[in-house]
Amino acid sequence: MRGHGFLLANYVPGDSLVHRTPLWLKFLLVLACGMGSFLVADWAAAAAGLAVLCGVFLLSGAGVRRLFRAIRPILPVLAVIGVFQWWQLGGPAAARIVLNVLVCVVAAAILTATTQVQALLDGVAALARPYRRLGADPERFALTISIMLRSIPFIAGAYADVRDSARARGLDRNPRALVLPVFITTVAFARQTGEALAARGLGEADDGDDREG
Amino acid sequence: MSIVLDRAAVRIAVDGRAEPKTLLEPVTLTLSERRIGVIGANGSGKSTLLRMLNGLIAPSSGMVTVSGSDTVRHVRAIRRRVGFVFTDPLSQLVMPTGREDVELSLRRSVRNAGERRALAEACLERFGLLALADQSVYELSGGERQLVALAAVLAVNPDILVLDEPSTLLDLRNRELLRRTLAGLDQQIILSTHDLDLALDLERVLVVDGGRIVFDGGAAAAVAHYRRLCAAEPAGARAAELDTGLGASLP
Numbered sequence: 526m527r528g529h530g531f532l533l534a535n536y537v538p539g540d541s542l543v544h545r546t547p548l549w550l551k552f553l554l555v556l557a558c559g560m561g562s563f564l565v566a567d568w569a570a571a572a573a574g575l576a577v578l579c580g581v582f583l584l585s586g587a588g589v590r591r592l593f594r595a596i597r598p599i600l601p602v603l604a605v606i607g608v609f610q611w612w613q614l615g616g617p618a619a620a621r622i623v624l625n626v627l628v629c630v631v632a633a634a635i636l637t638a639t640t641q642v643q644a645l646l647d648g649v650a651a652l653a654r655p656y657r658r659l660g661a662d663p664e665r666f667a668l669t670i671s672i673m674l675r676s677i678p679f680i681a682g683a684y685a686d687v688r689d690s691a692r693a694r695g696l697d698r699n700p701r702a703l704v705l706p707v708f709i710t711t712v713a714f715a716r717q718t719g720e721a722l723a724a725r726g727l728g729e730a731d732d733g734d735d736r737e738g
Numbered sequence: 739m740s741i742v743l744d745r746a747a748v749r750i751a752v753d754g755r756a757e758p759k760t761l762l763e764p765v766t767l768t769l770s771e772r773r774i775g776v777i778g779a780n781g782s783g784k785s786t787l788l789r790m791l792n793g794l795i796a797p798s799s800g801m802v803t804v805s806g807s808d809t810v811r812h813v814r815a816i817r818r819r820v821g822f823v824f825t826d827p828l829s830q831l832v833m834p835t836g837r838e839d840v841e842l843s844l845r846r847s848v849r850n851a852g853e854r855r856a857l858a859e860a861c862l863e864r865f866g867l868l869a870l871a872d873q874s875v876y877e878l879s880g881g882e883r884q885l886v887a888l889a890a891v892l893a894v895n896p897d898i899l900v901l902d903e904p905s906t907l908l909d910l911r912n913r914e915l916l917r918r919t920l921a922g923l924d925q926q927i928i929l930s931t932h933d934l935d936l937a938l939d940l941e942r943v944l945v946v947d948g949g950r951i952v953f954d955g956g957a958a959a960a961v962a963h964y965r966r967l968c969a970a971e972p973a974g975a976r977a978a979e980l981d982t983g984l985g986a987s988l989p
Contacts, residue, residue, distance in 0.1 A: 535834050538872050642838045675832055717829035724794055724822035
């Protein structure tokens, strides 16, 4: 199974200013970029924002290649969206929408490239802690997020493997030959992950240590 | 430290069949030796037997206890005491890097992030993996991944280590590395394997066939028994039997 750096860059060890920035500030940046994508109405402002974020990413020392790897998978989708919006709303609106999506992707990449997953887990668990009184388990919530991050490259790798197999059998133009095996592999992976977590005693509630009966 | 299986059996319901399918016939055993192996053909019931030891599978009848604790009633305590290593480390490693996966194992027991990090590093260093700590698990070799999976399980210091075919996906060099690593561990080890050289290192070996334990004894005698079993019933014959439905009770 191949692994892929898909959308979110893996943690890049370092001691840059961006690495040392408090987690809450990086969370805030991602949130602000998400909100900003709805509010920014000018493509030039979106472009300036993207340039600044790319600068911040490079300041972390993660490198241009890592930055490109973070945005490359979404480029085909953005191209389709861009052309459609150009046709519907004109050039400036299409540019603004595409640039705003890129702003969000790069902001998320800054967060994941400069924050260890364990620190992210601690942060997410801390964010979810107020919901404990409603019955939420912050540790489980954090674990769910981290497994989601871990599963994306697996599924991308499964797709690449299945595509190669289909190509070898001359079935690469058959969508069913691509989608169905990826779906089955993904379900099997989910089951295996669940079993592995259970075997390690992870993701279980803090209370109610054992079953009685 | 001992594991006791008292008439423990595993049966599962199958669509379209009135009778449940038997994965493991009732087994009564006491596992107290430090190094125990389970050998047998694919689908013979090895994994089912091992999964009962850590509470991943509950026996349909009978019971399994680890030092007196029932694996069903005290499942969480059992999982802390019995570490489980899977055949494919990629399905076991749930974090992007080895360091993070070992830290994940420690999250429940060590709340302080700095202390957790130091313990994870010490654990990885013990297995010579510190240099690979921040590498993506996808970029590691099969042997390195298996050692990282092992380190993540051993980080919480279980009393017993159960490994389900840990060397199946490894090349010869990595198999030797794993063999040496396992030999140096203090834990009681119970593993299933197709690697008969690895089985010969063990104190006691069980041979499983068709959901039954057909031999239980010293490693050399067990391996000889298994070889005779395979010679008497070639794989093709077993496949034909399964196709005709005669082997329907087999897993």
